[in-house]
Amino acid sequence: MFPRGGFYKEHIHVLQSSNSIAFYFCTMSTALCKSSLRVNSVYCSFCRSEGIALHLKMAADTSVEILQKVLENEILQTTKVVEEHLDAEMQKLDQMDEDELERLKQRRLEALKKAKQQKQEWLSKGHGEYREIPSERDFFQEVKESKNVVCHFYRDTTFRCQIMDKHLTVLAKKHVETKFLKLNAEKSPFLCERLRIKVIPTLALIKDGKSQDYIVGFTDLGNTDDFTTETLEWRLGCADIINYSGNLMEPPFQNQKKFGTSFTKLEKKTIRGKKYDSDSDDD
Template sequence: MADSSDFKEGAGVIDDELLSIRQRRLEFLKKKREENLRALAEGGGVLKDILESEFFPIVTSKKWVIASFYHHQFSRCSILHDHLTKLAAKYPAITFLKMDVEKCPFLVTKLKIRILPVMLFFKNGINTGRCVGFEEFGNKDDFPTILIEEKMEKEGMIVLDESAVEAATAPKDTSSKTLGSSLHSTTLSSKQSEIQKMREKIMQEEDDDDIFG
């Protein structure tokens, strides 16, 4: 007959699986950081102001591009560019562009640019999304840069670190016997949910192994 030493308690199995998944993801992110360093050495990491004639050659030759269309008299365009300058330095393998609408009338018409500022997202030369004005950022001038990063993640450009994982897997106070069973069940449920989310994230990342390239 099997004894208790032949089995692991449920929480222990979940902890081991979560640790394994997190380790795979850390290795993946390490690889992407190395790719970013190479891109930085090759001249990436800056928000480039380009001419209309440069647009299509750049966009069609890069995997990921964010292009901002601006007018020099619009203050919100300057605010957006402050954020994009920070993001370009943080994600050098992504190409960040800006274009003066007065100097690119063909693109303004072609891409149906009507409201400024506007950001367009491209993958392999195809426009996959856009942000018009600051509506997605709470329509406030002082929005945090992380809101743009969340949009970038939705577009598949980056993978944000999941700080929520730490909170979800943090030890709970089980000093009360009355609440102990309930807390244990809640912790297991939270970890199981987190494992599922991280599995899906890993699958997405490995399906698109050059996510930053």
């Protein structure tokens, strides 16, 4: 119960701790309570703790009912759209005669046959596996015969190059449409100078014989040694160097912060006095 002098302030304070619907109902109750006060009364007989609890419960029940109705309406609308789409497709198929169905079947078979031939052509050119090329001359030949190429410029003693190798091995098998190569940076000084390779590891992304993009170190991969294969796949998809089916607007490494992933501080170190640096802390 509330003292008469502090009735309105205390009542409103209790209501504000609840949600907006509870505030609305209890404000109405406040008006009723004020009208029920007698001249000689010290307390409001309506505003006992049981009464407040009852009004809050009514407000909470109302909120749940409203939310349930909104969700039910959304589900019904979504179901309706899906059913209409399926009905339209089924009606379209029902209206086709045998000749049209046969032509549709032939087009699909031709598309599958063409895709199979394309895959065989890629495999014959060295796609589907992550492999090392011995020299700069081999690099130019490999790039010339394939539209999409990912080349990892590495160094044997750089630990992060081994991390990159692990992920590229997986992606090479998954994305046969792209050729995945590795080349020792210390054995290809001319190419490193031409492509401006200054940090190890670096991935050069080549499309139609021209360098389109670079992945330098792990900065674009969440800046951590623990980045996932999916993160590297997303980054390659952003460069349009692979056929990426995910959402390019949502980098996978954004979710890593939720699980306490630590970010590695990078320190660049020179490699035998040359113009490119190592992105690894280990030498």
